[in-house]
Amino acid sequence: MENKKTDLSSYDNRWYKTGRPVTVRAAWYLVSAVFFTPRLFHSRFLKLTLLRIFGARLGKGINIKPGVNIKYPWLLEIGDYTWIGENVWIDNLVNVIIGNNACISQGALLLTGNHNYREVSFGLMTGEIVIEDGAWIGARAVVCPGIICKSHSVLTAGSTATSDLEPYAVYQGCPAVKIKERVIS
Numbered sequence: 001m002e003n004k005k006t007d008l009s010s011y012d013n014r015w016y017k018t019g020r021p022v023t024v025r026a027a028w029y030l031v032s033a034v035f036f037t038p039r040l041f042h043s044r045f046l047k048l049t050l051l052r053i054f055g056a057r058l059g060k061g062i063n064i065k066p067g068v069n070i071k072y073p074w075l076l077e078i079g080d081y082t083w084i085g086e087n088v089w090i091d092n093l094v095n096v097i098i099g100n101n102a103c104i105s106q107g108a109l110l111l112t113g114n115h116n117y118r119e120v121s122f123g124l125m126t127g128e129i130v131i132e133d134g135a136w137i138g139a140r141a142v143v144c145p146g147i148i149c150k151s152h153s154v155l156t157a158g159s160t161a162t163s164d165l166e167p168y169a170v171y172q173g174c175p176a177v178k179i180k181e182r183v184i185s
Contacts, residue, residue, distance in 0.1 A: 010121040016093070019074055020055075028054050028073065039066045039086075051076070059100065079133065094126045099133035105157070107140040114145050135165070154182055 018025060031050055035042050047064050055074030061081040069089045070076060076092055078084075079100035086106045090096055093113040098104065110131075116123045127146025131137065135149040138157035149155060153165035155176055162175040168182045 004120050006117075006122055007120050008122055011123070012121060013124040016124055016126070018072060018093075020072070024054070025072075032070065036064075036068050036070060041066060065106075085139070092129075093124075095128045096131075097128070098131040099135065099151075101134050102131050103136045104131070105137060105139040105141070108137045109140075109142045110137075111142065112145050132167070152182055152184065 031054070035047060035050055044063060048058055048062060051070070051073045052058055057077040059078060059080035059082070062078055062084070063082075064084045065086040067087040068084055069091075071090065071092050075095050076090065077095070077097045079098060079102065081100060082098055082102045082104075084104050085108065088104050088106070088108050088110070090110045091112060092110065096110055096112060104110070110129050112126055112129055114125050116125050125145065129143055129145070130148045131143070132149060132151045132153070134152035136154045137143060137149065138155055138159065140158050141155045142160040143149065143155065144160065144162050147161045147164055149161065149165045150167040152168045154170040155161050155165060156170065156172040158174075159172050159176040160174040161171065165171050165176070166178065169178045170180050170182050171177060172179045
């Protein structure tokens with residue numbers, strides 16, 4: 001049996017809808033380029049206000065550091081007292097829901113989209129990400145599409161979550177596996 005080959009000329013993601021017209025997306029890209037992705041300091045109040053204007057659902061006491069890239073704020077929900085570290089990329093083609101008192105550390109990637117390598121056309125696949133209350137995503141960790149990081153779970157630095165994380169458990173590796181329970185004293 002002869003294997004087929006990938007043919008990117010057949011790629012078609014017209015089924016995917018961003019949820020906003022091109023004018024809103026363009027305005028967001030400009031705002032993001034000025035106030036979010038640069039390493040410059042901008043006030044927390046200003047960042048949160050801009051995110052709310054573009055449709056993000058935000059709690060109180062959120063801290064967003066410089067260099068954060070958010071694809072579509074209207075598909076983002078963040079609970080109270082959550083921290084988003086430097087250079088985090090929230091690539092939210094679909095909803096990303098982050099609970100209360102969660103921490104997304106420096107350089108982490110929350111990826112809601114991927115491609116189906118089994119299809120000739122390399123079709124787009126999406127899956128919502130949920131980071132529940134008290135969860136911690138370590139520096140340069142990756143959360144893949146469709147993953148739920150349950151209450152107070154930990155994904156250690158440099159690890160990749162390819163399946164759901166149990167509550168109060170610590171995960172490490174690529175793919176991440178449970179290495180121990182999280183005990184908070």
